[in-house]
Amino acid sequence: MARLTINGKSSEVNVDPNTPLLWAIREQVGLTGTKYGCGMALCGACTVHLDGRAVRSCVTTVSAAVGKQITTIEGLAANGALHKVQKAWVDNEVPQCGYCQAGMIMAVAALLKDKPKPTDADIDASITNICRCGTFQQVREAIHAAAKA
Amino acid sequence: MITKAPKVGRRSFIIGSAAVGAGLALGLKIPFGTSVVRAQDGSPEINAWIVIRPDDTVVVRIARSEMGQGTLTGLAQMAAEELECDWSKVTTEYPTPGQSVARKRVWGNFSTGGSRGIRESNEYVRKGGATARVMLVQAAADTWKVPASECSAANSVITHKPSGRTTTYGKVAEAAAKLTPPAEVALKDPKEWKLIGKSVKRLDTIGKVTGAQVYGADLKLPGMLNAAIKDCPVFGGKVKSFEADKVKSMPGVRHVVQVGDSAVAVVADTWWQAKTALDALPIAWDEGPNKQVSSATIAEMLKAGLDADQAFVRTQVGDVKSAIAGAAKKVEAVYAYPFQNHAPMEPMNATAKYTADKCEVWVPTQNGEAAFAATLAASGLPAEKCEVYKIHLGGGFGRRGAFHDYVTQAVLIAKQVPGTPVKLLWTREEDMTHGRYHPVMQAKLTGGLDASGNLVGLHLRLSGQSILAAVFPQNLQDGRDNATFQGLDPSGDFTLGYTVPNLLIDHAMRNTHVPPGFWRGVNINQNAIFLECFLDELAKASGQDALEFRRKLMSKHPKHLAVLNAVADRAGWGKPAPQGVYRGLAQMMAFGSYVAACAEISVSGDKVKVRRIVCATDPGYAVNPAQIERQIAGSFVYGLSALFMEECTVKDGRIEQTNFHNYDSMRIAQMPKVESIIMPSGGFWGGVGEPTICVAAPAVMNAYFAATGKRIRTFPLKNHGIQMV
Numbered sequence: 001m002a003r004l005t006i007n008g009k010s011s012e013v014n015v016d017p018n019t020p021l022l023w024a025i026r027e028q029v030g031l032t033g034t035k036y037g038c039g040m041a042l043c044g045a046c047t048v049h050l051d052g053r054a055v056r057s058c059v060t061t062v063s064a065a066v067g068k069q070i071t072t073i074e075g076l077a078a079n080g081a082l083h084k085v086q087k088a089w090v091d092n093e094v095p096q097c098g099y100c101q102a103g104m105i106m107a108v109a110a111l112l113k114d115k116p117k118p119t120d121a122d123i124d125a126s127i128t129n130i131c132r133c134g135t136f137q138q139v140r141e142a143i144h145a146a147a148k149a
Numbered sequence: 150m151i152t153k154a155p156k157v158g159r160r161s162f163i164i165g166s167a168a169v170g171a172g173l174a175l176g177l178k179i180p181f182g183t184s185v186v187r188a189q190d191g192s193p194e195i196n197a198w199i200v201i202r203p204d205d206t207v208v209v210r211i212a213r214s215e216m217g218q219g220t221l222t223g224l225a226q227m228a229a230e231e232l233e234c235d236w237s238k239v240t241t242e243y244p245t246p247g248q249s250v251a252r253k254r255v256w257g258n259f260s261t262g263g264s265r266g267i268r269e270s271n272e273y274v275r276k277g278g279a280t281a282r283v284m285l286v287q288a289a290a291d292t293w294k295v296p297a298s299e300c301s302a303a304n305s306v307i308t309h310k311p312s313g314r315t316t317t318y319g320k321v322a323e324a325a326a327k328l329t330p331p332a333e334v335a336l337k338d339p340k341e342w343k344l345i346g347k348s349v350k351r352l353d354t355i356g357k358v359t360g361a362q363v364y365g366a367d368l369k370l371p372g373m374l375n376a377a378i379k380d381c382p383v384f385g386g387k388v389k390s391f392e393a394d395k396v397k398s399m400p401g402v403r404h405v406v407q408v409g410d411s412a413v414a415v416v417a418d419t420w421w422q423a424k425t426a427l428d429a430l431p432i433a434w435d436e437g438p439n440k441q442v443s444s445a446t447i448a449e450m451l452k453a454g455l456d457a458d459q460a461f462v463r464t465q466v467g468d469v470k471s472a473i474a475g476a477a478k479k480v481e482a483v484y485a486y487p488f489q490n491h492a493p494m495e496p497m498n499a500t501a502k503y504t505a506d507k508c509e510v511w512v513p514t515q516n517g518e519a520a521f522a523a524t525l526a527a528s529g530l531p532a533e534k535c536e537v538y539k540i541h542l543g544g545g546f547g548r549r550g551a552f553h554d555y556v557t558q559a560v561l562i563a564k565q566v567p568g569t570p571v572k573l574l575w576t577r578e579e580d581m582t583h584g585r586y587h588p589v590m591q592a593k594l595t596g597g598l599d600a601s602g603n604l605v606g607l608h609l610r611l612s613g614q615s616i617l618a619a620v621f622p623q624n625l626q627d628g629r630d631n632a633t634f635q636g637l638d639p640s641g642d643f644t645l646g647y648t649v650p651n652l653l654i655d656h657a658m659r660n661t662h663v664p665p666g667f668w669r670g671v672n673i674n675q676n677a678i679f680l681e682c683f684l685d686e687l688a689k690a691s692g693q694d695a696l697e698f699r700r701k702l703m704s705k706h707p708k709h710l711a712v713l714n715a716v717a718d719r720a721g722w723g724k725p726a727p728q729g730v731y732r733g734l735a736q737m738m739a740f741g742s743y744v745a746a747c748a749e750i751s752v753s754g755d756k757v758k759v760r761r762i763v764c765a766t767d768p769g770y771a772v773n774p775a776q777i778e779r780q781i782a783g784s785f786v787y788g789l790s791a792l793f794m795e796e797c798t799v800k801d802g803r804i805e806q807t808n809f810h811n812y813d814s815m816r817i818a819q820m821p822k823v824e825s826i827i828m829p830s831g832g833f834w835g836g837v838g839e840p841t842i843c844v845a846a847p848a849v850m851n852a853y854f855a856a857t858g859k860r861i862r863t864f865p866l867k868n869h870g871i872q873m874v
Contacts, residue, residue: 015421016400023421027375032367033360035543037494038577042809045494073360086358093350093775096783097217098357099364099494099543124818130809132494132544133217134786136820138779 002062006031007075017063021055022046024062025072033073033102037130044129047103048072054110073102076109085109088146096133104129108143117147185326188242193326195284197244197255198228198277205305205319207234209278211241212249212256213266214515215353216542216549217783218838219776220266222351226772227271230344231278231336234318235305241352246521247536259517262550262667264740264836267772271834272336279334281325288325289316339770339831348775353541365498365513365540370570373500374403375420376562377427378573380412380583381434383802384662387411389433396426405430406565408558416566420574439662440802447589447661447799448485454612454657455483455593461629461658464639467651472606476597480690482683484594484862486613486675487796488804489587490812491668495543496580497555501563502570503528508535508560513542515550523553527560546787547667551620552585581812582804585666586797588614592679597651602691604702606651609637609679615658616665616672630658635672635739636843637680642741642835643673646709647684647702663799669787673739673843681735681847682862685854695734695851696722708830709736712745712765715826720747720763730760733851735844742835743767748821748848752856756874757866759789759819759849764841765826769833777837782823784842790815792846793866793873819873 004011004021006029013028020039025031025048034057037045041056048057049071076083082090085108095101104127111118111126118126123143131139186194192202200208209228215221221241229239249256257273258265282302289307290297293314300309305318339345356362381387391413393405401422408414413432417423454460473479499512501524508528514520514537521537528535542549559573575583590613597606615630624632633656635643645654668674688698696717703710713736717723726732729751736745749761764781771777794813798805806812846864854860861869 019421023419026367027419027421030369031360032363032369035364035494036366036496036574038809040577040808040810043494043814073358077359082358089358090354093354093779095217095354095357096219096779097494097542097544098353098362101357102360105358124816127817130494130814130816132492132546132787132814134783134815135779136786136815136817137782137823139817140820 002066004029004062004065004070005068006070007072013062015062017061019062020058021048021060021062021065021070022057025057031072031074035099035102037100042130043100044107045100045103047106047129049106049110052110052113054107073106076105083109084149085112085146088142088149092138092142092145094135094138094142096135100129100131104131104139108146112147118143185323193322195281195322195325196277196330197252198274199232199281201318201322203319203322205235205238205317207232207239207305207318209239209241210244210256212244212259213270214259214261214517214539214542214545216261216515216545218266218780219351219773220261221353222349223267223772223776224270224274225352226344226349227267227274228278230342231275232282233302233304236344236349238305239352243517243539245536245538246517247532249518250521250532260519260550261515261545262547264839268741268834268836275336276334279336280330283331283334284325284328285318285321287328288321292316292321292324345770345772346774348773351776362541364495364543365500365511366495366543366574368500368511368540368572370500370502373570373572374416374418374566375423376414376416376571376573377420377423378408378412378414378558378575378579379427379432380579381436382582383434383436383440384664385439386437387435388413389435391430391432393430396430399426399429402426404566406562408561412558414558414562414573416562416571420572424576436802442662442802443800444798451589451591451612451659454659455591455610457612457657459657460610460655462653462655463629463631463634463637464652464654466649469606469608469651469653472651473595473597473608476605477600478598478690480596480598480687482594482686482862483591484679484682485591486589486678486864488589488663488799489668489791489795490581490584490797490806491546491548491666492581492812492814493542493544493546493548496575496577497548498572498574499556499559500570500572501559503560503563504568506534509538510556510560511538511540512556513540513549514553515542515545519551520553520556523556524560527557528564546669547671548585551667578807581807584797584804585664587668587674588616588665588672589661590614590675592675594679594683596683596687598687598691602693604649604687607649608653610655610657612657612659614660614665616667618658618660619665630656633672634676636676636737642739644738646706646736646738647699648705649702662802663804669784670739670839670842673737673840674788674791674846677735677737677843678847678850681737682850682860685733685851686860694723699734699736708743708767709738711830712736712743712767712828715765715828716745716747716763719824719826720749722747731852731856733848733853733855735847735851737840737843739840739843740836741769741833742837742840744840744844746841746844746848748845748852750849750852750856752853755870756872757853758874759821761822761824762845762848763824763826764844765828766837766841767828767830768835768837769829769831771827771829774827777827778825780837781825781841784839785823785845786815786820788842788845789849789873792849792864793871796865796868815873
């Protein structure tokens with residue numbers, strides 16, 4: 001048993017504390033916007049925020065997340081309004097299949113928190129998510145658009 | 150095809166919502182006696198393609214699958230163009246394969262591969278919209294008791310011009326649905342199109358940025374259990390034994406089951422529990438006859454095919470042997486292309502529920518009908534007792550089209566847990582090691598140049614794996630796999646763009662135990678590298694500019710030449726490049742479209758930076774240019790990831806690569822600037838999702854030669870220590 005705070009709500013999860021946070025979020029709490037892609041922190045599809053910092057939830061244990069504020073893609077929009085990154089994603093029509101995009105958006109939202117006006121080099125260094133559809137050109141445009149918003 | 154079938158009446162049927170995960174409450178009984186076919190919410194079908202709700206919402210039925218390529222939006226544009234409806238009120242839904250079978254395949258082909266969504270269904274989808282418009286107008290005219298010819302429709306509003314009366318589609322839909330459809334409808338002249346050719350926004354974006362979009366891996370059903378699976382690591386091997394008792398008491402574990410001859414699954418309350426128990430489960434494999442096979446033994450077999458006497462001939466013009474023997478200069482090169490995995494971001498999965506009376510499957514698939522066929526075969530139930538619900542795909546790229554091994558597995562598991570839905574999800578490792586791989590291929594190219602540097606003879610010998618022999622042997626022609634020659638054909642959708650007086654193109658088929666599949670672009674990936682890199686080798690050997698050398702061979706191929714000229718002009722071919730930047734060209738025709746690229750790269754030691762690629766495509770008609778641009782840029786990510794990083798090697802009969810650490814994929818830092826020139830010349834329908842993928846790699850390789858003077862002929866480039874930065 002562990003108590004997690006996800007998107008401001010407290011949830012009791014009945015799992016081994018070594019269970020990856022990803023699977024507690026998906027299977028215990030039922031929030032499936034956070035995706036499984038590799039299980040080895042390689043692709044970033046599972047990216048969530050832990051106390052505002054982007055982490056790869058497939059290699060973050062439940063026990064490491066206890067007592068921290070967890071934010072998933074479902075909790076990014078505040079008061080029914082899309083986060084500026086989500087809005088830029090819609091305006092620039094970034095997603096293709098969309099499977100990696102929740103993780104990509106979470107990674108970008110964390111980047112913009114640290115660096116509100118990231119350069120291309122900042123983007124290259126910090127956004128390392130895999131997208132097999134290849135949306136990177138639109139991702140970059142949308143990041144700059146979100147930074148201006 | 151839609152003119153008769155819709156009025157089936159007197160039957161009950163169901164329609165699955167496009168957002169299948171949202172409700173899953175499927176099914177609506179049609180009251181006995183009506184002739185109007187109704188959608189799930191009771192709204193009338195005008196015909197099989199078009200449902201109109203009282204609030205004027207237009208539901209366009211889409212048989213093809215959306216996997217990111219935009220076909221849901223593009224096909225809806227086609228129907229809406231002819232329907233003359235308000236685009237802001239358009240939504241889409243998937244008909245199910247079971248309904249399609251019950252209605253004599255009224256929606257045609259479900260297969261979503263080969264870039265065929267729009268190019269093969271545009272006509273009947275447009276007719277679906279046009280037929281509905283005619284019926285809606287007729288219904289309004291009947292209400293007003295005026296001739297339909299005095300009425301017109303625009304933006305979902307019908308107007309009787311003489312009286313000025315208006316009504317909306319939603320108001321007359323009930324009446325329209327009762328009418329007999331016209332036998333023939335005229336389609337608009339392309340010059341009259343208002344919606345086709347416009348970059349309208351995709352219909353499916355919002356759920357993908359909020360986490361609401363449900364993928365197969367996300368599906369939840371009441372009482373559902375979760376399964377993880379291991380198939381024999383050696384293709385063709387079997388399960389010898391497994392010790393279920395060792396894991397049965399682990400948390401959440403419900404069942405440990407054998408799946409067919411070759412796999413074992415653990416079924417548990419959650420997937421993480423199933424996977425954890427499966428990792429702990431001792432399994433002994435009978436690895437079978439292929440356990441000695443390695444990449445080296447496969448390469449040897451292919452190498453022997455390069456000079457084999459027997460080969461399937463696709464094109465033979467003149468006398469190549471004599472032409473090359475008599476040439477002033479002979480150029481020869483051997484190229485090789487590896488196995489590659491699709492690696493869509495969403496690993497393979499399917500959910501199945503089985504009882505003796507019904508087998509239902511929920512699956513992200515590129516071909517609902519093929520998934521349906523797999524469901525029938527695995528369940529042993531007849532078609533009327535099976536149904537498949539398509540779910541949005543987390544990438545497809547060809548892995549989820551012709552192959553439904555994961556559906557078979559899910560049904561075989563569900564049969565052992567009757568009445569309980571079971572979701573099977575593969576690990577990334579299972580996905581990497583049990584793919585349907587891009588076929589392995591070598592090529593030997595021999596060219597003869599005369600004293601003036603003209604290409605007088607070319608022999609292109611392919612040696613390697615046939616996809617059709619493994620997947621659709623019925624499509625072989627006297628044993629020959631024509632798909633192997635994509636981009637090298639004498640005519641059709643994959644026409645070679647060069648005229649060579651003496652030409653021989655043939656294939657020594659060398660099949661392996663590694664299952665091959667259709668991988669985005671299929672055989673154009675390697676054929677474009679072989680042909681277009683060798684063309685540069687010939688140009689170099691003859692002392693000619695790569696563009697001028699090609700142009701001389703292309704006078705009879707004006708559409709090929711037009712896209713090549715377009716990229717050369719835009720990129721500034723022939724003008725000095727910026728300091729340290731080198732250019733390369735490539736062109737091809739594939740899936741009905743003409744494509745070309747000019748790449749600009751810089752090289753620093755082992756590091757290659759692809760800075761910019763100018764790409765041109767002539768797909769005949771461009772339905773949604775903004776989405777075409779995205780497909781071009783995306784195809785380059787897939788193609789360049791393959792060129793630089795991706796290879797599946799075989800050792801002890803199994804695939805060695807297991808995850809993205811040893812099968813890598815491009816990141817944003819490596820993304821070149823992609824400039825697209827969309828130049829539809831009209832009169833034909835070419836594909837979009839795949840064609841451009843094949844020109845990225847040879848354009849980059851030709852630029853690499855320009856930069857370094859080194860010609861690399863085996864891939865991926867990581868094997869040469871070359872890094873993409």
